[in-house]
Amino acid sequence: MHSRTSDSAVDAPLRESASDGLKIVIVGGFGVGKTTMVQSVSEIRPLSTEETMTQAGIGIDDASFVQHKTTTTVAFDFGRISLDEQMVLYLFGAPGQERFWFLWDRLFSGTLGAVVLVDTNRLADSWYALDRLEHHGTPFIVARNNFTEPQHTLEEVREALDLPPEVPVIDCDARTRDSSKNVLVTLARYLYSLSATSAVGSTV
Amino acid sequence: MIRGALDNEDPDRLYTVTGGRSRADESVFDMVTLIVSECEPVPGMQSEHARILRMCRGPLSVVEISSYLDLPVSVVKILLCDLLDTGRITARHPHAARTGGRLPEPETLKKVLVALQNL
Ligand SMILES: Nc1nc2c(ncn2[C@@H]2O[C@H](COP(=O)(O)OP(=O)(O)O)[C@@H](O)[C@H]2O)c(=O)[nH]1
Ligand SMILES: [Mg+2]
Numbered sequence: 628m629h630s631r632t633s634d635s636a637v638d639a640p641l642r643e644s645a646s647d648g649l650k651i652v653i654v655g656g657f658g659v660g661k662t663t664m665v666q667s668v669s670e671i672r673p674l675s676t677e678e679t680m681t682q683a684g685i686g687i688d689d690a691s692f693v694q695h696k697t698t699t700t701v702a703f704d705f706g707r708i709s710l711d712e713q714m715v716l717y718l719f720g721a722p723g724q725e726r727f728w729f730l731w732d733r734l735f736s737g738t739l740g741a742v743v744l745v746d747t748n749r750l751a752d753s754w755y756a757l758d759r760l761e762h763h764g765t766p767f768i769v770a771r772n773n774f775t776e777p778q779h780t781l782e783e784v785r786e787a788l789d790l791p792p793e794v795p796v797i798d799c800d801a802r803t804r805d806s807s808k809n810v811l812v813t814l815a816r817y818l819y820s821l822s823a824t825s826a827v828g829s830t831v
Numbered sequence: 832m833i834r835g836a837l838d839n840e841d842p843d844r845l846y847t848v849t850g851g852r853s854r855a856d857e858s859v860f861d862m863v864t865l866i867v868s869e870c871e872p873v874p875g876m877q878s879e880h881a882r883i884l885r886m887c888r889g890p891l892s893v894v895e896i897s898s899y900l901d902l903p904v905s906v907v908k909i910l911l912c913d914l915l916d917t918g919r920i921t922a923r924h925p926h927a928a929r930t931g932g933r934l935p936e937p938e939t940l941k942k943v944l945v946a947l948q949n950l
Contacts, residue, residue, distance in 0.1 A: 637899065641865070641890045641891065642889075642890075643889060645865055646865060646890070647923070647925055647926050648861065648862075648865055648892055648923075648925045649863065649927050649943065650928070668950070674894075674898040676894060676898040676903070677903050678903050679903045679905065705898075707892075708947075710942070710943060710947070711946055714942065714943065715865070717862070717863050717892060733905075735862075737861060738928075738929060739940075765929070808950050812944065816944055818934055818940050818943075818944075819940040819943075821934060822936065823937040823940075825933070826937050
C-alpha cells in the first residue's frame with residue numbers, strides 16, 4: 628500500500644514549532660466526494676489508515692450465552708493543513724455508515740466540527756450521519772457537492788434534511804481547491820460564531 | 832484504495848508487535864497528538880519503535896505514523912506508550928479541541944478562520 632524505501636521519507640515534514648493538532652471531519656455516503664475534497668485542500672498527499680475495535684458481546688440467540696467477540700474495522704483517509712506556527716488542522720474523510728460511529732468517541736472526540744457532504748440525488752445517505760452528529764453534539768454544516776446541475780434550491784435541501792435555520796447549507800465543488808477551502812471557511816466561521824455566542828452568554 | 836494490508840492483517844503479527852499487551856494508557860494519545868523523537872534508534876530495538884523514532888525527527892501526528900507504519904491507530908498508540916515511558920519521545924497534545932461539549936475560545940477559532948481564509 629505505502630511502499631517506502633525509508634521511514635524518514637515523510638512526505639512533507641511539519642514545522643518544528645507545530646504543537647497543536649486540530650480535527651475536522653468530513654462525513655458522507657460512498658462516492659460523495661470526501662476523498663476528493665481532502666485532496667483539494669491538503670498540503671500533503673492524502674493518507675489513509677484504519678482503526679479496529681474488538682467488542683466482547685454475548686450472543687442473544689445463543690442459548691448458552693457464550694461470549695464472542697466482534698471486530699469492527701473502519702478505514703478513513705485524511706489530509707493536513709498547517710494553519711500557523713503552532714496549529715495544524717487535520718481533515719478526516721470518513722464514511723457515515725453505521726459501524727463507523729462505534730469508533731467516533733475513540734477517534735473523533737475533540738473534533739471541532741464536521742462537514743456533512745451530500746449528493747442531492749441521495750439525500751437519504753446522510754440522514755444517519757446527521758442524526759449521529761446531533762447525538763454527539765458535534766457542530767456541523769452541510770455542503771452539497773454538485774455532480775450535475777442541481778435540481779433543488781438549498782432551502783429545499785434544508786427542509787428535506789430537517790435542518791435548524793442556523794446550520795449553514797452551501798454548494799461546493801469538491802474538485803476545486805477554492806470551493807473546498809470555502810467549505811472549511813464556512814465551517815470555521817460557524818464555529819467561531821457559536822463559540823463567541825456562548826462566551827458572551829457565560830459572562831453575563 | 833484504503834483497504835489493503837490491514838484488512839488481511841495477521842492477528843499474530845499485531846500480537847507480536849504489541850508484546851501481547853492490550854491498551855496500556857493509550858488514551859493519553861489523541862489521533863492528532865504530535866510526536867517528536869528524543870533519541871536515535873539503537874541496535875536491537877523493536878523495529879517498529881526504531882521506525883517511529885526515525886519518522887519523528889520532526890513532529891508527526893499519531894495518525895500519520897499509523898498510516899506510514901500500516902498499523903491500526905490503537906496499535907500505534909501502544910507502541911508510543913512504550914517509547915514515552917522510556918523517554919524516547921515527547922508528545923505534544925492538542926489544546927484546541929472541543930472538550931466536554933465546549934468549543935475552544937473564540938480567539939482560537941478566529942485564528943483558525945483567518946488562517947483558512949488566507950490559504
Ligand atoms: N463530476 C464530479 N465528480 C466528482 C465531484 N466530486 C468528486 N467526484 C468524483 O466522484 C468520485 C468519488 O469521489 P470520492 O472523493 O472518491 O468519494 P468518497 O467516497 O466520498 O471519498 C471520484 O471519481 C471523483 O473524482 C464533483 O464535484 N463533480
Ligand atoms: Mg473516499
